[in-house]
Amino acid sequence: MSADTMIREEVVPVNRQVGLYAYDQVDRTFLRERIDQFRDQVARRVSGELTEDEFKPLRLMNGLYLQLHAYMLRVAVPYGTLASRQVRALARIAREFDRGYGHFTTRQNIQFNWIRLEDTPAALEVLAEADMHAIQTSGNCIRNVTSDEFAGAAADELLDPRVHAEILRQWSTLHPEFTFLPRKFKIAISGSPQDRVAARFHDIGLIARPGPDGRPLFEVFVGGGLGRTPIVGTKLRDDLPEEDLVAYLEAILRVYNEFGRRDNIYKARIKILVQALGAEDFRQRVDTEFSAMDRARYRLEPALVQAIRDRFGVPAFEPEGDAPALLAQARKKDRAFDAWVRTNTHPHRAPGYLSVVVSLKPAGGIPGDATAEQLDLLADLAERFSFGELRVTHLQNVVLGHVRQDRLYEVWQALSVAGLATANIGFITDIVACPGLDYCALANARAIPISQKLSSRFADLELQREIGALRINISGCINACGHHHAAHIGILGVDKRGEEAFQLTLGGSGEEDASIGQILGPAMSEDDTVDAVARLVDFYLVRRNGTERFLDTYRRIGTAAFKDVVYAPA
Amino acid sequence: MLLLENGHPVTDRWSYATEGEALGTGPVIVPLSRLSEGLGRSAGELGVMLPVDESVSVLRGALPRLSLIVITFPVFRDGRAFSQARALREHLHFTREIRASGHVLPDQYEFLVRCGVTTVEVPDNTDLPVWDRALHQFRVAMQPSVVNEKPTGFGLRRFLPA
Numbered sequence: 268m269s270a271d272t273m274i275r276e277e278v279v280p281v282n283r284q285v286g287l288y289a290y291d292q293v294d295r296t297f298l299r300e301r302i303d304q305f306r307d308q309v310a311r312r313v314s315g316e317l318t319e320d321e322f323k324p325l326r327l328m329n330g331l332y333l334q335l336h337a338y339m340l341r342v343a344v345p346y347g348t349l350a351s352r353q354v355r356a357l358a359r360i361a362r363e364f365d366r367g368y369g370h371f372t373t374r375q376n377i378q379f380n381w382i383r384l385e386d387t388p389a390a391l392e393v394l395a396e397a398d399m400h401a402i403q404t405s406g407n408c409i410r411n412v413t414s415d416e417f418a419g420a421a422a423d424e425l426l427d428p429r430v431h432a433e434i435l436r437q438w439s440t441l442h443p444e445f446t447f448l449p450r451k452f453k454i455a456i457s458g459s460p461q462d463r464v465a466a467r468f469h470d471i472g473l474i475a476r477p478g479p480d481g482r483p484l485f486e487v488f489v490g491g492g493l494g495r496t497p498i499v500g501t502k503l504r505d506d507l508p509e510e511d512l513v514a515y516l517e518a519i520l521r522v523y524n525e526f527g528r529r530d531n532i533y534k535a536r537i538k539i540l541v542q543a544l545g546a547e548d549f550r551q552r553v554d555t556e557f558s559a560m561d562r563a564r565y566r567l568e569p570a571l572v573q574a575i576r577d578r579f580g581v582p583a584f585e586p587e588g589d590a591p592a593l594l595a596q597a598r599k600k601d602r603a604f605d606a607w608v609r610t611n612t613h614p615h616r617a618p619g620y621l622s623v624v625v626s627l628k629p630a631g632g633i634p635g636d637a638t639a640e641q642l643d644l645l646a647d648l649a650e651r652f653s654f655g656e657l658r659v660t661h662l663q664n665v666v667l668g669h670v671r672q673d674r675l676y677e678v679w680q681a682l683s684v685a686g687l688a689t690a691n692i693g694f695i696t697d698i699v700a701c702p703g704l705d706y707c708a709l710a711n712a713r714a715i716p717i718s719q720k721l722s723s724r725f726a727d728l729e730l731q732r733e734i735g736a737l738r739i740n741i742s743g744c745i746n747a748c749g750h751h752h753a754a755h756i757g758i759l760g761v762d763k764r765g766e767e768a769f770q771l772t773l774g775g776s777g778e779e780d781a782s783i784g785q786i787l788g789p790a791m792s793e794d795d796t797v798d799a800v801a802r803l804v805d806f807y808l809v810r811r812n813g814t815e816r817f818l819d820t821y822r823r824i825g826t827a828a829f830k831d832v833v834y835a836p837a
Numbered sequence: 838m839l840l841l842e843n844g845h846p847v848t849d850r851w852s853y854a855t856e857g858e859a860l861g862t863g864p865v866i867v868p869l870s871r872l873s874e875g876l877g878r879s880a881g882e883l884g885v886m887l888p889v890d891e892s893v894s895v896l897r898g899a900l901p902r903l904s905l906i907v908i909t910f911p912v913f914r915d916g917r918a919f920s921q922a923r924a925l926r927e928h929l930h931f932t933r934e935i936r937a938s939g940h941v942l943p944d945q946y947e948f949l950v951r952c953g954v955t956t957v958e959v960p961d962n963t964d965l966p967v968w969d970r971a972l973h974q975f976r977v978a979m980q981p982s983v984v985n986e987k988p989t990g991f992g993l994r995r996f997l998p999a
Contacts, residue, residue, distance in 0.1 A: 293989055297977040304974060308944065316964070325944055407914070437995055440979040443951035444923050447916025513993070524890075524920045561927050564981050565993075575992055803923060 283580035286348045286419060286668065288433045290398040298395045301402065301441070305329045306388040313385075314816050328408065328446070329399025331387055335708050340364075340382045340390060341404040345706045346432035346456075347375035347659040351646040354657055356397035358642035364390045369642065370701050371627060371635040373699060373750055374453070375413045375659045376404055380706050402440060404673035407448045409439035409520070413455045416660040417462045420622045420668040422614035426458035426483055430576045431512065434567065438513050445520050449527035450535035452520070453492075465661065465777035467491045467500040468753060470537045471519060473512075482569070483509040489519060489549070490541030495745050497752040497783040498538045501546045503553065509572065511557075514565035518557040522549070582654045582669050587619035593673035604679050606691040606728065615669065621654075623667040623678060624660070626689040626697065630726035631719050634700045635663030651683035662699055664692065694731040695739060695804070696722045699750060703743030703760060704767070710743035712760025714766035717741060720797045723803075734804055737817045740775075740794035755818045756800060757784040769796040773803075773829055774821050785826060788834050798834045806832045838962075840936075841957045844969035845948075851884055851905060866907055876902055884934075889917050893924045900929055908954070910939035919952045922958065926953035926983040943971040951982040973999070 283289050305325075312322040330341040339636075349357075357377055361369045364386050365379040372378055382390060394400055395746065404411055412432045419427040435454060439445070456462040456473040466472025472488035485507040491500025506565070507515055526544070528534045543547045598605040613622040625645065628634050637645070645665060649657040652674055653667040660666060670678055682688040691697050698721060701707065705713030718741050725731055741752035744761075751757030757772035768790035775784030791799060804817070806829065811820045821829060840849040854860055854867045860875060866884035867875040869891065875883045876899055884905030887896065896906065906925060908918040918937065925931040937949050938958045946968055949957060959968065978986065978995045986995035 291991075293977055293991070293994060297979065298975070300975050302972075304944070307970070311967075321913070321942060325942075351913075407916075434992070437979045441948075442980055443948035443982055444916070444977075446948060447914055447919065447945075521920055521924075524916060529915055529917075559928055571992060679953045 277381045277756070278428065283578065284656070285581065285582050286429065286656040286658075287350055288345075288575065289578045289580070291776070295395070295398070297440075298398075298400055301329075301400070302388060302391045302395055302441035305391060306565075309388060320458050324406055324447070326387075327406035328403060329387070329391065329688060330404035331382070331384075332405055334380065334706050335704075336706070337380065338378050338382045338387070339378050339706065340387060340401055341372070341376050342394060342399060342401050343404050343411040344375050344399075344659050345411060345436045346418065346429045347416055347661075348418075348429065349649075349657045349659065350397075351650040351655045353397045353399055353650065354642050354646035354694070356393055356399065358639040358646070360390050360393055360637040361642065363393075364725060368636055368638045370633075370702060371637065371659050371663045371665070373661050373663060373701070373748060373770050374411060375416075375661055376411055377659070378702075380702070394509055401423065403821075405451075405452050406446075407452075408446045409442065409448075409452045409454065412436050413438070413453070413661060415457045415459055416456065416624075416658045416666045417463065417613055417622050417668070420613075420615050420617075420620075421459055421461075422616045423461050423597075424459045424616065427477050429460035430457040430572065430579060431473070431483070431485075431509075432456050433575055433579075434513065434572070435516070438516075445524060446525055448520070449529045450532060450537075452523070452537065453641040454516075455471055460779070462777075462779040462781075465750075465753060465781070466538055467781040468493055468497075468750075468777055469500065471516065472500055477509070478506070485509070485512060487515065488546060490538040490546075491781075492535065492536055492538045493747040493750055493752050495533055495747070496536075496538065497747070498542065499783065501541055501549075503546075503550055510567050510569075511562065511565075512567055514560065514562045515553075515557055518553045518560060521556050521560075522552045524756040580654070582617075582656075583670070584617040584620060585671065588673075590619035590672040594675055597676040603690070605680055605690055606732070608675065610690045610694065610732075611688075611692045612675070613666075617669070619672055620669050621672055621675065623670050623675070624692045625665045625667065625682060625741065626691055627664050627687075628691060628697050628722065629686050630691050630696065631723040633715050633834075634698050635717055637665075641685055641687060644681070644687070648678060648681055662697065664697070690728055691731055693736050693738075695725045695734050695737045696731060698739045698741060699754070700741040703741075703742050703749075707743060707748075708759065709746055711741050711745075711762040712750055712769065714741045714743040714758075714760060717758065717760075717769060717793050717796060720793070722801060724797055724801060734808065735814070735816060737804070738776075739800070750777065751775070752783045752786060753781075755816070755821070756803065758796060758800075761790050761791050766770060766792075768792060771796065771799060771803075773826065774818065776818060787826070787830055802832050803829060839959050839961055839963065839965075841959055841965075841968055843956065844972040847956070851882075864904070866905060872899055881919065884936075886922055886938075887921060889921070890995040891913065893921050893929060896925075897929060900931060903931075903933065904933065905934045905936060907936045907938050910937065910941050913940045913942050913945060919948060922949070922954050923983050943968045946971040951978065951984055953983045953985075 332339040362510040455469040474486040478484040487504040576678035658666040689824035700714040700718040704710035741758040742751040764786045771787040772784030864882040882904040886907045
């Protein structure tokens with residue numbers, strides 16, 4: 268019997284899910300076969316047939332890291348979108364295979380920190396039942412494709428990028444040529460001129476917009492990144508047509524696979540290659556490959572894109588009605604609710620709707636952590652109020668994409684009961700932090716305790732509102748998983764003669780005004796760093812002009828004055 | 838050393854040229870440095886070893902005379918040879934045997950074949966059923982390849998041959 272008669276292909280899947288691609292039997296067969304393969308690999312490792320050196324890239328391909336105390340399983344959340352049933356599957360994994368919680372990462376994934384090697388095939392089965400996987404969440408391959416947490420909802424969006432993110436997810440999944448690259452490879456895609464995906468800090472960043480004929484065009488950035496060598500990406504193309512999207516990315520990856528350095532893992536990312544060759548030489552090589560390759564093989568015909576788009580469910584919005592008026596009434600009645608609406612919602616393209624950002628940063632809490640109970644609640648709320656769809660942000664919060672304005676009060680009340688209604692989005696306690704030395708084998712310092720101290724120090728919401736927009740990101744080592752370079756105030760954990768210490772960087776931004784934070788001075792102890800941040804904030808409050816953000820004041824006044832605040836003797 | 842084709846051991850009719858010795862008349866695989874010597878023979882099939890850091894274009898002129906190209910994995914993590922195999926098929930339209938040598942894992946077998954590799958050299962003591970299973974346990978891939986597998990009729994997905 269030939270393969271294609273054994274696997275039934277659904278032309279139009281029955282259960283389309285808002286915001287997500289609907290799997291069919293072919294997709295499920297693919298996952299099932301890969302889990303069987305991994306189970307076999309685990310068995311070969313346990314029997315000793317595979318060395319740890321040989322097993323490592325195979326387990327990494329399935330999202331399994333060996334950390335300080337246990338294995339960690341990183342689950343992919345493609346373009347950051349989850350269906351309620353998938354959120355419940357994550358809660359189940361937290362409960363059955365971990366210690367009752369999961370941790371949302373800065374790349375829209377979720378990781379479980381206490382997984383046993385023998386349990387991983389079973390955990391992958393739980394994921395597969397919910398059409399999820401952990402493929403390529405680690406290793407030297409194309410990682411999970413990230414996107415805008417307000418995709419398909421934001422008022423400022425020109426094009427919902429998730430259809431193309433799904434195409435790229437499929438194309439890059441176990442790509443035969445690009446699974447043993449010099450180093451990891453991260454792609455982000457946005458359809459809004461407001462860059463909420465840090466496109467300029469990715470190996471490839473894509474900004475989509477409709478062209479004159481309505482067909483999508485892509486701006487292509489390459490060679491951006493953080494880590495040890497933070498670099499803002501180079502623009503390779505301004506107007507790549509949709510039909511060439513996959514072909515052009517193939518060409519970039521081919522050049523990288525052939526010429527990227529493999530002798531030093533710290534010099535192996537594509538950003539180093541682009542810098543070494545120079546942008547023009549790199550572009551030339553990509554263009555040479557692009558014009559020589561068999562483009563027809565990779566062409567995205569409009570019908571192909573449409574077929575993928577047809578598998579995405581579309582929300583059926585109700586008319587606006589008196590939703591805005593009812594919301595206004597509720598805000599008038601309840602000041603705490605009003606404050607939360609002001610900070611934790613985002614303008615929606617449909618009249619009568621808003622997107623809600625659920626803060627995973629309670630006062631004194633661990634950024635990005637969610638318990639199984641909270642996950643179940645979020646799944647319920649998504650089902651009741653947001654077409655069964657939940658999004659993960661690269662700032663370690665979650666989003667209910669499409670909430671009707673007259674139901675916002677109910678949502679807020681339910682979140683409040685679960686400790687999920689902190690009104691601090693974009694404020695100083697909306698901290699991004701990597702897992703740090705509490706979990707990670709690479710870290711020099713713990714990122715979580717200092718984050719909790721800062722969060723407690725600035726817990727007063729009145730004070731936070733007074734300070735306004737201020738991004739703090741914390742990385743436990745120079746690999747920069749906490750994206751400290753892209754923060755207004757970045758905190759980097761270092762090892763100072765065997766002691767944990769912290770360096771401050773100021774002036775970074777991951778948005779369309781992308782810039783890399785500059786190191787302020789010598790590293791300090793954890794408590795001194797918290798005090799230093801407090802002095803920086805006080806200084807800013809005194810020196811700011813009008814509604815200027817911390818970042819703007821820093822850019823206007825310059826480093827020296829801020830440095831004095833931290834280091835000059837009192 | 839065993840030679841695998843389509844998951845099974847096959848007879849290897851090729852021999853590698855010995856350093857300092859003449860090439861003889863049978864099917865012989867030469868290093869790139871002896872390619873012109875190989876091309877100078879009046880008879881006998883010719884194969885060549887392509888170093889992993891060479892562009893496939895160095896073989897362009899010799900291609901019509903080559904029956905076999907050997908690509909090498911210095912270590913299984915070094916994926917450059919995947920691109921070389923694919924480029925030989927896609928850019929140079931090479932249709933004869935491409936052989937993978939060096940350090941490769943069974944778990945890479947499917948990728949090798951989908952990049953255009955025909956045969957794989959494996960150690961004598963290797964577990965053969967693992968290789969066979971590694972190649973044949975999958976029915977679906979998520980993207981096209983130079984092997985031109987049958988489209989599933991949806992997206993970029995392909996059915997892998999049984």
